Amino acid sequence: MSDERRRVFKTYKLYVGGKFPRSESGRVYEVTDSKGKWLANAPQSSRKDARDAVVAARKAFGGWSGATAYNRGQVLYRVAEMLEGRREQFVREVADAEGLSKARAAALVDAAVDRWVWYAGWTDKIGQVVGGANPVAGPFFNLSTPEPTGVVTVLAPQDSSFLGLVSVVAPVIATGNTAVVIASADAPLPALSLGEVLATSDLPGGVVNILSGRTAELAAPLASHQDVNAIDLTGAAGDPALAKELEVAAADNLKRVLRPQAVDGADWSAEPGTRRLTAFLETKTVWHPTGALGASGSSY
Amino acid sequence: MPTTAPSPEPSAPSGQGGTSFADATASDSALRRFLHGLPGVDTVGLEARAASLGTRSIKTTAKAYAIDLAISMIDLTTLEGADTPGKVRALAAKAVNPDPTDRTTPRTAAVCVYPDMAATAAAALAGSGVKVASVATAFPAGRAALEVKLADVRDAVAAGADEIDMVIDRGAFLSGRYLKVHEEIVAVKAECGSARLKVIFETGELSTYDNIRRASWLGMLAGADFIKTSTGKVGTNATPANTLLMLEAVRDFREQTGVQIGVKPAGGIRTSKDAIKFLVLVNETAGEDWLDNHWFRFGASSLLNDLLMQRQKLSTGRYSGPDYVTVD
Numbered sequence: 001m002s003d004e005r006r007r008v009f010k011t012y013k014l015y016v017g018g019k020f021p022r023s024e025s026g027r028v029y030e031v032t033d034s035k036g037k038w039l040a041n042a043p044q045s046s047r048k049d050a051r052d053a054v055v056a057a058r059k060a061f062g063g064w065s066g067a068t069a070y071n072r073g074q075v076l077y078r079v080a081e082m083l084e085g086r087r088e089q090f091v092r093e094v095a096d097a098e099g100l101s102k103a104r105a106a107a108l109v110d111a112a113v114d115r116w117v118w119y120a121g122w123t124d125k126i127g128q129v130v131g132g133a134n135p136v137a138g139p140f141f142n143l144s145t146p147e148p149t150g151v152v153t154v155l156a157p158q159d160s161s162f163l164g165l166v167s168v169v170a171p172v173i174a175t176g177n178t179a180v181v182i183a184s185a186d187a188p189l190p191a192l193s194l195g196e197v198l199a200t201s202d203l204p205g206g207v208v209n210i211l212s213g214r215t216a217e218l219a220a221p222l223a224s225h226q227d228v229n230a231i232d233l234t235g236a237a238g239d240p241a242l243a244k245e246l247e248v249a250a251a252d253n254l255k256r257v258l259r260p261q262a263v264d265g266a267d268w269s270a271e272p273g274t275r276r277l278t279a280f281l282e283t284k285t286v287w288h289p290t291g292a293l294g295a296s297g298s299s300y
Numbered sequence: 301m302p303t304t305a306p307s308p309e310p311s312a313p314s315g316q317g318g319t320s321f322a323d324a325t326a327s328d329s330a331l332r333r334f335l336h337g338l339p340g341v342d343t344v345g346l347e348a349r350a351a352s353l354g355t356r357s358i359k360t361t362a363k364a365y366a367i368d369l370a371i372s373m374i375d376l377t378t379l380e381g382a383d384t385p386g387k388v389r390a391l392a393a394k395a396v397n398p399d400p401t402d403r404t405t406p407r408t409a410a411v412c413v414y415p416d417m418a419a420t421a422a423a424a425l426a427g428s429g430v431k432v433a434s435v436a437t438a439f440p441a442g443r444a445a446l447e448v449k450l451a452d453v454r455d456a457v458a459a460g461a462d463e464i465d466m467v468i469d470r471g472a473f474l475s476g477r478y479l480k481v482h483e484e485i486v487a488v489k490a491e492c493g494s495a496r497l498k499v500i501f502e503t504g505e506l507s508t509y510d511n512i513r514r515a516s517w518l519g520m521l522a523g524a525d526f527i528k529t530s531t532g533k534v535g536t537n538a539t540p541a542n543t544l545l546m547l548e549a550v551r552d553f554r555e556q557t558g559v560q561i562g563v564k565p566a567g568g569i570r571t572s573k574d575a576i577k578f579l580v581l582v583n584e585t586a587g588e589d590w591l592d593n594h595w596f597r598f599g600a601s602s603l604l605n606d607l608l609m610q611r612q613k614l615s616t617g618r619y620s621g622p623d624y625v626t627v628d
Contacts, residue, residue, distance in 0.1 A: 051619055058621070221619060224618040224619070225618065225619040226612075226621040227619065227620070227621025227623065228621075
């Protein structure tokens with residue numbers, strides 16, 4: 001009997017609507033590490049997978065955006081807990097994908113878990129920061145509250161396969177949006193594994209949908225999709241022509257567009273700020289009459 | 301494929317397109333003998349056939365044709381306790397002009413409502429060519445005295461219904477009193493006058509494919525203009541397999557009697573993909589003669605929105621969304 005165990009290869013699959021389908025097209029592509037050594041086959045999604053992901057995201061939007069901010073925070077914190085438990089796997093995948101030492105990859109994974117916790121804390125605080133009572137010249141209460149934009153397509157950064165991914169996905173769902181994420185084309189494995197974490201973290205199916213494949217092929221139908229409310233073009237940072245084309249397509253139904261920023265390319269471990277949280281929020285302002293103020297004339 | 305043409309009663313005069321089944325309906329026992337003499341349904345074969353026909357790939361121009369055909373075959377239905385005249389009028393407007401952004405969209409075949417809403421629907425649809433279909437005979441359970449059922453039908457016809465969707469007495473059918481079901485259909489048909497009669501079997505309650513085949517023949521013998529799968533009010537509604545079975549029945553019936561009868565699957569058909577699968581079944585089973593809204597209908601409400609979204613996708617190249625169709 002041989003001492004060597006037969007290797008058990010992992011079949012990486014998409015994460016759509018809380019399930020793990022293969023690509024509808026049946027296609028896969030080879031994913032290699034930074035030195036060109038084969039790691040695994042990842043599904044090469046088609047536009048129909050993108051369409052199905054939007055349907056799933058739309059279906060999940062009502063429940064997720066309607067959940068209390070406190071509850072969303074708890075769910076996101078749970079994601080961080082689950083990530084912590086899978087730390088070794090992510091360290092290995094990130095090290096392979098980005099050609100890093102174990103120690104450097106571990107630092108990135110830790111930063112990603114911390115970031116997830118950080119955004120989990122923001123869910124019930126962002127409302128106070130960007131909303132509130134406005135002073136108006138009349139007998140009205142005037143209140144602004146931020147509301148989620150809807151279904152957001154996220155082009156995950158191409159270079160930072162895990163920390164960058166977490167940095168763009170967590171803020172989108174923290175505020176109650178649902179996301180269709182296009183993973184980094186050359187390093188999709190950490191993203192596909194993240195789907196397995198999300199599936200076991202109380203996150204309702206469809207809130208995050210993860211597709212792997214060629215970014216341009218998937219982004220085009222999503223940018224023009226009439227039922228997508230916003231698009232984050234971070235993953236198109238290295239291809240200005242594609243970013244422009246997607247922005248033009250997105251204009252058709254007045255999608256909110258987050259353009260790739262120069263700072264994105266730099267260091268994902270920098271303090272992120274609230275920019276990504278507020279990028280996909282819509283402000284609702286209500287005017288409410290204060291009613292009779294009483295003889296004293298005091299105002300509220 | 302189970303191409304099982306039921307053999308006519310030995311006593312019946314046989315002949316292509318001229319078979320009379322008068323003997324079969326002469327008495328309860330003769331009718332039972334006839335219906336139980338129909339060949340048994342090969343369940344596995346039927347479901348495999350229905351499933352294999354569902355795998356056809358229909359693309360581009362064929363898809364555009366199928367979508368338009370499916371829209372023109374819809375009986376746009378609202379059968380809720382909460383129906384109001386306003387809702388029926390809104391639905392009628394949608395039937396006449398399903399996609400206001402694209403006037404080339406065909407009209408639906410009919411609007412299907414409860415009898416008390418038939419007059420409202422008829423007024424809203426006057427002159428449009430869209431028919432008014434009304435359910436009747438104590439829909440959906442059919443649990444009422446014959447007189448009550450006939451009054452229901454009279455009411456609907458008087459209110460301007462062009463088509464009557466009746467339910468059979470499943471209790472009588474399942475307990476083997478076929479002649480009672482037969483006589484009821486005949487009586488309702490007599491009340492319909494010029495209105496076309498659709499007979500609903502509620503296939504989800506008939507429990508076996510053999511029963512669905514028997515019910516189909518019973519309905520056709522009694523003079524139905526259409527046979528319809530279900531009310532949409534029970535768990536199992538139209539499925540490809542039970543619709544395939546009914547299509548085989550109308551095909552065989554026309555072969556033997558020369559009388560063509562329509563088929564209407566209803567309930568549970570929600571996506572364009574499903575609808576196109578049914579159209580493939582029609583074409584491959586009954587044939588092209590049935591690919592017309594005079595002979596084939598979909599009883600549906602949410603299906604129309606999905607067809608419109610697919611239609612918009614084909615014409616613009618962009619995926620459409622539920623924000624671009626009405627909420628009804």
